[in-house]
Amino acid sequence: MIEFVHPALLFILGAVPIPFLKGSIRKTYLVLIPALAIAAVLAMEPGSYGAGRFIGQEILFAKVDKLSIVFATVFTIMALIGMVYALHLSQAGQHVAAFVYVGSALGVVFAGDYLTLYLFWEGMAFASAYLVFAQGGERAIRAAFRYLMVHVTGGVALLGGIVLHGLAAGSLLFGPIAGGALAGTMDVGGYLILAGFLLNAAVPPLNAWLTDAYPEATVTGAVFMSAFTTKTAVYVLARAFPGTELLVWLGAVMALYGVIYAVLENDCRRLLAYHIVSQVGYMVAGIGIGTEMAVNGATSHAFAHILYKALLFMGAGAVIEVTGRRKLTELGGLYKTMPLTVALYMVGAFAISAFPFFSGFVTKSMVIAAAGQDHRALVVLALTMASSGTFLHTGLKLPYYMFFGTDRKLEAREPPRNMLVAMGIAAVFCIVIGVFPEPLYALLPYPVAFEPYTGVHVTESLGLLMFTALGFVLFLKALDPENTISIDTDWFYRKGARAFLWLAEKPLARYEKAVSNVSDTLALPLLHGTARAGLRVDLNGVDAAVNGFARAILSGGGALRRLQTGVVTHYALAMIAGVIAAIAVFAVVWQ
Amino acid sequence: MIKRVVDFFGDEGHARSRRRLFYMVLALIVVADFLVPREHAEYLWDRLPGWSAVYGFGSCLLLIFVSKFLGHQGGLMRREDYYD
Numbered sequence: 001m002i003e004f005v006h007p008a009l010l011f012i013l014g015a016v017p018i019p020f021l022k023g024s025i026r027k028t029y030l031v032l033i034p035a036l037a038i039a040a041v042l043a044m045e046p047g048s049y050g051a052g053r054f055i056g057q058e059i060l061f062a063k064v065d066k067l068s069i070v071f072a073t074v075f076t077i078m079a080l081i082g083m084v085y086a087l088h089l090s091q092a093g094q095h096v097a098a099f100v101y102v103g104s105a106l107g108v109v110f111a112g113d114y115l116t117l118y119l120f121w122e123g124m125a126f127a128s129a130y131l132v133f134a135q136g137g138e139r140a141i142r143a144a145f146r147y148l149m150v151h152v153t154g155g156v157a158l159l160g161g162i163v164l165h166g167l168a169a170g171s172l173l174f175g176p177i178a179g180g181a182l183a184g185t186m187d188v189g190g191y192l193i194l195a196g197f198l199l200n201a202a203v204p205p206l207n208a209w210l211t212d213a214y215p216e217a218t219v220t221g222a223v224f225m226s227a228f229t230t231k232t233a234v235y236v237l238a239r240a241f242p243g244t245e246l247l248v249w250l251g252a253v254m255a256l257y258g259v260i261y262a263v264l265e266n267d268c269r270r271l272l273a274y275h276i277v278s279q280v281g282y283m284v285a286g287i288g289i290g291t292e293m294a295v296n297g298a299t300s301h302a303f304a305h306i307l308y309k310a311l312l313f314m315g316a317g318a319v320i321e322v323t324g325r326r327k328l329t330e331l332g333g334l335y336k337t338m339p340l341t342v343a344l345y346m347v348g349a350f351a352i353s354a355f356p357f358f359s360g361f362v363t364k365s366m367v368i369a370a371a372g373q374d375h376r377a378l379v380v381l382a383l384t385m386a387s388s389g390t391f392l393h394t395g396l397k398l399p400y401y402m403f404f405g406t407d408r409k410l411e412a413r414e415p416p417r418n419m420l421v422a423m424g425i426a427a428v429f430c431i432v433i434g435v436f437p438e439p440l441y442a443l444l445p446y447p448v449a450f451e452p453y454t455g456v457h458v459t460e461s462l463g464l465l466m467f468t469a470l471g472f473v474l475f476l477k478a479l480d481p482e483n484t485i486s487i488d489t490d491w492f493y494r495k496g497a498r499a500f501l502w503l504a505e506k507p508l509a510r511y512e513k514a515v516s517n518v519s520d521t522l523a524l525p526l527l528h529g530t531a532r533a534g535l536r537v538d539l540n541g542v543d544a545a546v547n548g549f550a551r552a553i554l555s556g557g558g559a560l561r562r563l564q565t566g567v568v569t570h571y572a573l574a575m576i577a578g579v580i581a582a583i584a585v586f587a588v589v590w591q
Numbered sequence: 592m593i594k595r596v597v598d599f600f601g602d603e604g605h606a607r608s609r610r611r612l613f614y615m616v617l618a619l620i621v622v623a624d625f626l627v628p629r630e631h632a633e634y635l636w637d638r639l640p641g642w643s644a645v646y647g648f649g650s651c652l653l654l655i656f657v658s659k660f661l662g663h664q665g666g667l668m669r670r671e672d673y674y675d
Contacts, residue, residue, distance in 0.1 A: 260658045335601040
């Protein structure tokens with residue numbers, strides 16, 4: 001019996017035949033591969049697989065332990081749900097991109113060394129960007145380019161960190177970064193790696209790529225995106241930086257940051273995207289606290305979060321699919337025509353808000369309890385306040401303005417059956433995890449000594465949530481969505497890029513023109529003149545060497561003029577050749 | 592069945608019974624919070640029955656008004672064509 005089949009390969013190699021399959025064969029295939037991947041994850045045994053050497057470094061293709069198995073389990077379940085949700089698509093492109101995206105995320109989860117991790121990390125960025133590009137239209141394509149550029153920049157920081165850390169530590173094996181737990185003792189490489197991870201976890205101020213791009217993705221693509229990129233980042237943080245004090249505070253701030261922006265948001269999926277930021281805050285804080293209970297809490301919350309967040313994105317996606325509208329100011333009154341979508345969405349909303357008997361209740365509270373045990377009163381208060389905000393938006397504001405509220409007399413119907421089935425599967429998970437948390441607790445990296453269902457915990461949670469609802473009912477008018485967009489940290493590169501382009505188009509272009517004018521009108525005639533003078537002097541019988549020197553200057557000037565083509569692609573080619581040469585030199589020296 | 596439950600929360604005709612149910616649930620939760628045993632109290636607020644209700648209500652108001660203040664007075668909310 002084969003003891004380990006890498007699920008990443010199942011997805012990435014499995015993506016190849018998709019364009020050649022048609023009709024029901026393709027549909028069966030699209031569901032079969034995730035099902036096989038789930039089986040592969042359930043069957044795998046902890047251990048190390050695929051060790052080798054590359055450019056003199058130790059490579060470990062797959063390292064399996066409890067932490068990676070939890071994430072792989074939920075990733076493969078999510079891949080199945082996402083594929084069912086996307087079954088009605090006729091184009092193969094998005095299916096292929098989704099497969100490569102899921103495969104890359106799984107590759108990161110099992111990566112035993114930093115080079116493997118980096119390879120799959122970049123694969124994730126490019127595959128997921130396609131899910132935004134596939135939406136088409138100028139807005140989506142612009143957002144997709146921004147998304148890609150931010151992630152490529154983050155990837156460069158990560159790679160730089162990996163190289164520096166590798167040189168300092170003498171090994172590229174992926175594990176806790178030495179000194180990570182003690183602030184101030186980490187080297188530059190460690191900080192660069194942390195920055196690359198934090199960017200993918202959407203920790204403010206590096207969060208804007210998420211809320212910028214996810215709402216512009218395709219209906220089915222956004223469901224995949226909501227699940228994988230940030231949670232892969234949570235996984236690598238849990239692996240490399242548990243107990244890093246900085247993360248506690250970033251996480252607590254992040255949880256509130258997301259809910260504050262969610263108040264202002266008018267786009268339904270952007271509101272949900274801000275709640276990804278908020279929810280990932282709990283996980284980042286849990287990893288920062290770093291106790292066994294806190295890491296368990298962060299891990300289990302990631303598990304539950306992937307399923308309920310996907311359910312919420314699927315609900316909002318269903319509304320966009322049938323109405324073609326995405327702004328809360330243009331939606332309302334859909335409950336009559338889409339009751340099943342309403343009910344399934346609300347299951348996700350109760351789960352994210354941590355109502356008793358829904359999945360968030362048994363996972364989010366573990367993070368908060370761990371913060372309490374670690375004597376961090378402020379963190380407890382901040383995270384509890386964020387819980388109130390979560391219910392306020394995803395449980396009350398969004399469904400109220402999307403499904404109830406003012407009836408806009410929209411023509412709507414329930415979405416295609418495969419979408420409802422996918423939402424149904426996710427909803428079942430949200431409830432089953434909430435009612436029977438033990439199987440999830442058994443999967444967690446450390447033994448669990450936490451009982452979510454105590455009387456106090458139930459009444460306190462209900463009190464917090466229902467009195468939030470009271471505030472919502474009393475101040476409903478203040479929450480009316482407004483036709484605006486919110487400025488986030490993407491302002492710096494969206495406006496900054498414009499300033500840069502202006503600089504490139506106006507002063508720099510003028511300077512360049514002036515320089516070439518000088519060379520055309522002054523330098524070249526001067527050279528010609530000197531040459532001519534030299535010729536004359538030569539004719540007058542002076543040394544022949546002068547003649548040769550003048551000729552050299554003349555031909556040198558011509559060659560210089562030919563080099564200065566002004567064609568950007570030539571310059572770019574020269575730069576790429578330079579980078580390749582530098583890498584080659586570097587690889588040889590490193591050996 | 593699902594449609595009837597959803598309609599109960601949507602239809603104007605049920606507004607009265609909806610409100611009555613809501614306030615009844617609120618009262619029940621506060622009463623229950625006074626009755627549950629509190630053997631493990633880590634912080635001051637753990638010993639206060641009804642604390643979470645007050646904190647939830649306060650958080651809700653704080654979040655709404657701080658965010659809207661930042662949005663309107665802090666200049667975070669802009670016209671939709673701001674970046675065009």
